[in-house]
Amino acid sequence: MTDPVHRPEQAAVRGLLRAVGEALDGPVPREWQAAITATPRHRFLPERIWLENDEGGYEPCDLSTDHDRWFEAAYQDTPIVTQINDGQASAAPADAWPSSSASAPSIVVRMLRDLDVRPGMNVLEIGTGTGWNAALLAHRLGSGHVTSIEIDSEVSEQAWAALNAAGLDVDLICGDGSLGWPHRHPYDRIISTCSVRHIPWAWIEQTRPGGIVLTPWDNPMLCWGLLKLTVERDRAQGRFSPHSAFMLMRNHRQDLRIFRDVVQDDHAPDESETVLPPWEVTGKHWEARFALGLRLGDVWTAWEDDPGVDGVAARLWVATTDARSWAAVDHDGRQNKRFTVWQHGPRRLWDEVTAAHHWWQHNNHPTPDRFGLTVTANRQWAWLDRPAQPVRHPLP
Structure with a gap:
């Protein structure tokens, strides 16, 4: 018999899976359907989230005072801001800017699908956030196969509490994700949930040959694009795709005003x-x-x-x-x-x-999937169509 207490949750999960399938133009793969069903998204959200208002800013939405709105937001296929201003108090709503979030479920599933993981693989996640992505990986890979790094101690503590409550074994580290976590390498996969402007060489060093590094991309002109690299013995190489817009890794930020x-x-x-x-x-x-x-x-x-x-x-x-x-x-x-x-x-x-x-x-208006990136220990460069055709001089 179905527990009536969980009926709204189960209905919300089914609705979310349908929405994600529509966004991906096909059903959610069975293994990720099982993971999402076993680790409902709302259980990994803090009691206070931040939703966009009519003025283009953000306003708080609390579980205790606005349960229905909070729960509805949890099961929409949209990102949810879970922290503003790096956790510092904001003087006014207009001053609020997002510093941590729960990614839209469709891009979460897209990235997990592209990561091509299988049970028993070891995965390093950069940017724990709410812990939901780590939970999905842990459900799929099994106990002791997921390591996740979060730079913000408050965010890390909330994620640990949610993962612990779900009974999932994730090695959660509070630290600088750009350095990776060499204590458990080599990894079969590294996935970043924050965008970067260059690929940290530590990620490549800590991934076994044939492994994959998957990360959102950012450049000062535009935060957009997903980069999937295959690691070789002395380099990594791969292509972009036109998906994702994630918050920038904190030590890649620049605060510039005209x-x-x-x-x-x-x-x-x-x-x-x-x-x-x-x-x-x-x-x-x-x-x-x-x-x-x-x-x-x-x-x-x-x-x-x-x-x-x-x-x-x-x-x-x-x-x-x-x-x-x-x-x-x-x-x-x-x-x-x-x-x-x-x-x-x-x-x-x-x-x-x-x-x-x-x-x-x-060049016939090339789209992101015509571009790629090559990374070595000393340099990295973007290219159009093939590595021998660099877009510009090697990146610093």
Whole structure:
């Protein structure tokens, strides 16, 4: 007989599995259906989560005071913010920014499916978060085969409590995931639940030849893409796919702001014109932004609506991560053929962006799956179609 107390939970799990199957264009593999059913998602969420509000910010939702809304959010195929501001108190809701989350179940299943794990394999997870992903792996692989690293002690404690309550044997470490965990290597698989801007060599060293490293990708232009590397004796190599947007690994973060760090009062920029619309390299043009991000490497953008300049309705800022060079492209809000450009610093940044965009067009608008990455102990480089065709100079 079915316990009536668990009927809402079971119905929610079935609904989630249907939603994930629709997102993946096919049923959830049986082994992951069993894992999700055995480790319900809501049991790995903290009592307070943060949901988006109508103003584009986040507001708390507590299990104790808003159970139905909290439970409904737990079984939607969407990410859930579980920590804001690295756990520090926020002075106002508008100041809240997400620092830890539970990933959307469909991308969780997609990554686990791509990881191609089998019982008995040893897996290292970078970024424990709520512990749900580690729980799914532990259910699939068996006792003592999953090691997970979480840099945030409070997040780590919550995950440990949830895993312990579920009776799952995961070796949970509070530490820097970019260093891996050499005490239990070699691993058959390493999976990261945070995005990176370069691959830590420690991950490659700690993975056995023939093993897989799977991680979300980020570049300053765009946080998007999933990278799957196969490890060889002295290198790792693999391709991107157009999935996932994860929070950046904490020691890969950069806190840059245009008017605080880049543009200074004494700058005297050069003026020119462009016919490349600024929105062609930002906004929803994800595939172009992904390619430009690989090509340019250290360039980021920011929009400024109504900048308070006569004749300018919107302005696109482009800057380097060392804050030494910047460009601004102005749109007057009327015509879409010519745009005023301002450039300052040792690099003509908008000229570089324009050249990179022409390169993307010349190569038939390549999507992320045409790009790959090769990693060695001394360097790593992105390439288009094949490793012998680098996108730019080797990454630092």
